[in-house]
Amino acid sequence: DQQVKQNSPSLSVQEGRISILNCDYTNSMFDYFLWYKKYPAEGPTFLISISSIKDKNEDGRFTVFLNKSAKHLSLHIVPSQPGDSAVYFCAAQENTGFQKLVFGTGTRLLVSP
Amino acid sequence: EPEVTQTPSHQVTQMGQEVILRCVPISNHLYFYWYRQILGQKVEFLVSFYNNEISEKSEIFDDQFSVERPDGSNFTLKIRSTKLEDSAMYFCASTRGGSPLHFGNGTRLTVT
Numbered sequence: 001d002q003q004v005k006q007n008s009p010s011l012s013v014q015e016g017r018i019s020i021l022n023c024d025y026t027n028s029m030f031d032y033f034l035w036y037k038k039y040p041a042e043g044p045t046f047l048i049s050i051s052s053i054k055d056k057n058e059d060g061r062f063t064v065f066l067n068k069s070a071k072h073l074s075l076h077i078v079p080s081q082p083g084d085s086a087v088y089f090c091a092a093q094e095n096t097g098f099q100k101l102v103f104g105t106g107t108r109l110l111v112s113p
Numbered sequence: 114e115p116e117v118t119q120t121p122s123h124q125v126t127q128m129g130q131e132v133i134l135r136c137v138p139i140s141n142h143l144y145f146y147w148y149r150q151i152l153g154q155k156v157e158f159l160v161s162f163y164n165n166e167i168s169e170k171s172e173i174f175d176d177q178f179s180v181e182r183p184d185g186s187n188f189t190l191k192i193r194s195t196k197l198e199d200s201a202m203y204f205c206a207s208t209r210g211g212s213p214l215h216f217g218n219g220t221r222l223t224v225t
Contacts, residue, residue, distance in 0.1 A: 042218050042219075043117070043204050043206075043216030043217050044156065044204070044216045045216070046214065049213060089156065098144065098161045098163070098168050098169050099146065099161070099206075099208060100158045100161060100169055100171075101148075101156075101158060101214065103155045103156040103157070105154070105155050106155075
């Protein structure tokens with residue numbers, strides 16, 4: 001059951017450059033999408049989200065883009081910083097009122113100085 | 114900033130034993146969740162809990178699992194008779210409702 005897919009297990013970027021993390025989904029009932037960041041030995045931390053009625057949401061260095069027709073979303077981090085090095089999870093939910101999140105497998109981002 | 118706290122951070126138990134994982138959600142939150150992540154796999158939803166009852170559960174959450182909010186602060190996950198395949202990181206999460214989930218740092222359960 002691969003309803004949410006992150007096809008790149010890892011990404012390396014230099015400090016100051018843009019990081020682009022991608023996520024695809026198959027369930028057309030998903031209407032809310034989130035990105036979580038996870039450091040080792042910690043739980044996932046919410047980063048940014050987007051509703052299906054939007055195609056872009058921006059928060060500081062982080063921007064999420066949603067392409068509903070392609071069932072694709074991406075997270076842009078610019079400029080990337082070494083402290084951004086973590087595993088990034090894409091997650092999605094249906095509008096059920098309860099946050100039964102379906103997670104992707106994660107992309108490990110390494111930002112080198 | 115308020116946090117979701119989970120204890121213990123690591124629990125080792127023998128197959129067939131009962132285990133209770135404990136969580137203290139953020140105090141003004143109303144919705145509580147358990148998720149788990151088997152090593153190398155996705156974070157998976159187990160159960161959601163609201164108004165003192167289970168609101169939704171996954172197929173993983175079978176009769177061996179139960180949740181309880183015994184007082185105003187704790188939220189527990191009990192596994193009655195642990196199996197090797199229950200070894201995973203278990204994450205508790207909470208939300209006020211209408212806001213993203215806040216996750217704890219997890220309990221690593223190792224079943225031997």
